[in-house]
Amino acid sequence: MPDPFQPAVLIRREGRAGRITLNRPARLNALTREMCLAILAALDAWRADPAVALVIFDAAGDRAFSAGGDVVAVVRAAQAGDFTFGRDFFSDEYRMNALIALYPKPIIAFMQGYTMGGGIGIGGHASHRILGETTQMAMPETRIGLVPDVGASALLARSPGRTGLYLGLTGARMTPGDAIYCGFADLLLPQADWPGLIEWLAESGDPAVLPKGRAPDSDLAGARPQIDRIFARPGLRAISAAAAQETGPIPEAIRTALAHHDPLAMAATLQLIAAAETTHSVPEALEREFRFTARAAESGDFIEGVRAMLIDRDDRPAWRQAGATDSALSGAVAAMLAPL
Numbered sequence: 266m267p268d269p270f271q272p273a274v275l276i277r278r279e280g281r282a283g284r285i286t287l288n289r290p291a292r293l294n295a296l297t298r299e300m301c302l303a304i305l306a307a308l309d310a311w312r313a314d315p316a317v318a319l320v321i322f323d324a325a326g327d328r329a330f331s332a333g334g335d336v337v338a339v340v341r342a343a344q345a346g347d348f349t350f351g352r353d354f355f356s357d358e359y360r361m362n363a364l365i366a367l368y369p370k371p372i373i374a375f376m377q378g379y380t381m382g383g384g385i386g387i388g389g390h391a392s393h394r395i396l397g398e399t400t401q402m403a404m405p406e407t408r409i410g411l412v413p414d415v416g417a418s419a420l421l422a423r424s425p426g427r428t429g430l431y432l433g434l435t436g437a438r439m440t441p442g443d444a445i446y447c448g449f450a451d452l453l454l455p456q457a458d459w460p461g462l463i464e465w466l467a468e469s470g471d472p473a474v475l476p477k478g479r480a481p482d483s484d485l486a487g488a489r490p491q492i493d494r495i496f497a498r499p500g501l502r503a504i505s506a507a508a509a510q511e512t513g514p515i516p517e518a519i520r521t522a523l524a525h526h527d528p529l530a531m532a533a534t535l536q537l538i539a540a541a542e543t544t545h546s547v548p549e550a551l552e553r554e555f556r557f558t559a560r561a562a563e564s565g566d567f568i569e570g571v572r573a574m575l576i577d578r579d580d581r582p583a584w585r586q587a588g589a590t591d592s593a594l595s596g597a598v599a600a601m602l603a604p605l
Contacts, residue, residue, distance in 0.1 A: 274300045275325075276307045281318040281470030282463075283311040287387075290326025295335045296383040298354040301361045304387075308364050318470030319371040321463055322387055327399070330375075333382030334358060336409065340571040343562035355414070355558045358383060359551040362416045366390035366547035371472045375459050376400055376450070386415025389449050390547060393472050396441040397456035402449050405436030407526040410570030410582070412534045412557050419550035422541035423448045426489050427496035431515070433534045434504075435522040442481035452478035488515050495519060500591040501532055527566050528586040532594040533557055533601055557601045565601060 275286040285304055287294040311317040324330045334354070342350035365372060365387060374388035377397045385402060388394055396402075404413035404421070413421060413433045421429030424447040431437065432447065444450040454462070454476065465474050485492070492515060495507040505523050508516040522531070537557075541550045561567035566584050573582035586594060 272303075273297060274303050276303060278317065280467035281316065282467035283307060283314075283317045283320040284467070285320065285322050287322075287324040287331055290324075290328065292335070293329035293332035293379055294324045294326065294384070295332055296358065296387075297335050297338070298357050301354075301357045305357070305361050305364060308361075308368065312369060317370065319373060319466065319472060320368070321466060322372065322374040322391065323459070323463065324375075324377065327378060329379035329384070330377055330388060330400075331381070331384030332379040333384060336411075336567075336571055337575055340562065340568050340576070343568055348563045351562050352559045355555060358386065358415065359555055362386040362390060363548045363551055366416060368392070373466060373472055373475070375463070376402075377456055381405060383415055385417055385420070385449065389420055390416060393452070393475065394450040395452045395454055395459075395475070395478075396444060396450045397454065397459070398441070399456065400441050400444065400450075402439040402444045403436050404433060407434060407522065407530040407534060408436055408570065409574050410527040410530055410566035410568075410584075411561055412530050412537055412554060414551075414554040414558050416547040416551050416554070418534075418537040418541045418554055419545055419547045420447075420449055421538050422550075423545055425486075426493045428485055428489060428492055429538055430496045430535065431485075431492045431519065433538055434526070434531050435518045436526070437518055440481070440484065442483035443485045445480065446483035446486045452476075453481050454478050488513075491515050499535065501528065501535075501594065502591050525580075525582075527570055527582070527584050528589055528594060529565060529584070529597055529601065530557075530570075532591070533598045536598055536602060553602065556603065556605055559605060560601055 271288055273289050275288050277284050339351040339354055372391040373393040374391035375395050376388040378399050380402045404417045406413050421433045428447055441453045508519040537553055569582050573579055
């Protein structure tokens with residue numbers, strides 16, 4: 266069990282590897298700004314260090330690689346009138362995400378359990394993305410008044426067909442097979458083998474020592490024709506009408522999201538994914554996402570979403586755009602995604 270007096274992120278050198286271990290298991294390894302800054306500093310130092318051949322990310326505990334960012338801390342600050350705290354957190358986190366996506370050396374991420382939000386911002390942009398049998402990946406931000414961020418709009422835009430729109434709007438959890446099919450991960454390897462693999466990677470400095478793993482089945486792959494039909498037309502109203510004509514768990518998840526998630530965040534998500542389809546650039550995706558997240562607490566419903574889902578836990582958010590038409594949402598989205 267990790268020492269509770271150790272830092273929230275453990276950074277060290279082992280053999281030819283730079284090692285970074287997320288170390289807040291009691292908080293599902295939720296990322297703080299200090300953790301992001303420490304990771305940034307380590308990656309900067311190792312980038313030009315010839316003794317470091319590759320970087321390995323893993324996490325303490327069995328339950329999560331990282332369930333996301335510490336958004337409760339951001340909202341607590343905003344409730345006290347401090348909106349700068351959140352903007353600084355997102356800015357530093359996104360700089361870390363961009364550095365991982367563009368890093369000149371191999372980055373291998375071992376992701377167990379809950380891997381959501383900020384966890385995908387680290388592991389989803391690594392060059393070698395390894396899942397275990399317990400991994401569940403998701404971008405559930407629209408439930409709390411945010412958009413899929415940390416560069417995830419670029420990942421969602423690359424997903425087959427319109428599966429990225431489904432995942433971004435609903436925040437549905439991906440099995441390892443779904444995550445590999447949708448381009449969020451590369452390999453499924455037994456978690457019992459991870460310690461030996463990490464030791465081997467550190468000794469060799471060569472990701473070629475990784476086994477090929479296996480390609481598990483994906484339920485989303487089978488559901489893709491239905492997903493593509495439902496998301497064939499733009500706008501939340503058209504998606505709602507299409508989902509009403511279908512049966513099964515996929516349209517039910519879409520109807521639930523449209524009824525309970527933040528309409529402003531969902532409408533903005535559609536635009537962010539569409540914009541990311543043109544370039545697939547992670548840094549450009551992060552820039553667009555930051556326009557929304559920088560304004561989310563002050564001008565959106567981020568505070569209300571986190572209150573309802575994570576603080577009071579009444580699951581009854583009062584969205585300001587509830588019932589808005591697509592044309593009304595279009596103007597509000599334009600304001601949230603305007604250049605800063």
